[in-house]
Amino acid sequence: MxxxxxxxxxxxxxxxxxxxxxxxxPPAVQAHDARVGSLRLAHPYARPTPGGLRTGAVYLKAIHNNGEQDDELLGGSTPRAESVEIHAMRLNQDRMQMRQVERLVVPAQGSVRLRDGEAGHHLMLIGLKQPLRAGERFPLTLRFARAGSVQVEVWVEAAEGAAPADPHAGHAGH
Structure with a gap:
């Protein structure tokens, strides 16, 4: 048989x-990666944004650096937003605080995660030209100090258990 x-x-x-x-x-089975130099960028994704919201965020399951030297994420660009910034979130006295950072170090033989719902880093889309809708995909170019630039495809995915228009499902707090 x-x-x-x-x-x-x-x-x-x-x-x-x-x-x-x-x-x-399911998305975990369909995960997509991109490569540039010694870096592997695992599954770039965003959450849907409610109409009228002019900001959004992009996350990556991980940026892996298989090289012998540190690299740095310097920023990015996309036709979907006026600008892309690197932001850091941290818990300070039971409150999440966010600030823009100029660069994000990706250590040699290491990795960093840009994840939603966690303290850490993410890419902030400033001046969205239209809302991000579940099921869409859009290009994002990321710039690294050593590896150079790479274009990735960002998948807009609803958070599990959250309604697509739920402001708590993504990054509506900005």
């Missing part, structure tokens, strides 16, 4: 009939 299944699967793959089914996989 497993031989029959293998033949059936091979036929589906060879005829391209299985490809449309791949679009229905």
């Amino acid at each position: 497993s031989h029959r299944f293998a033949l059936g699967r091979r036929r589906l793959l060879s005829t391209g009939l299985l490809l449309p089914l791949l679009g229905n996989l």
Whole structure:
């Protein structure tokens, strides 16, 4: 029976009939990466923004540096916003505080995460030209001191368990 299944699967793959089914996989299975120099950028994503909100945020599961020297994220750009800034969030006396930083060090043989819902870093989209909607994808160019520039595709994904227009689902607090 497993031989029959293998033949059936091979036929589906060879005829391209299985490809449309791949679009229905959950985001973790569809994760996408980009590479530049010794860096690997894992799964750039954003959360949907409510209409009228002029800011949004981009996160990455991780930026991995397999090189022997530190690199630095210097900033980015996208046609979807007027500017892109690197922001740091930290907990200070039970309150989250955010500030812009000029650069983010990606250590040699290490990694950094840009995650929503956590203290740490994210990329702030300033002056959104239109709201970010779940299911959309848009280009973002990131600039690194050593590796140079790389264009990534950002996937707009709703937070699990949150309504797309819920201001707490993404980064509406800015």
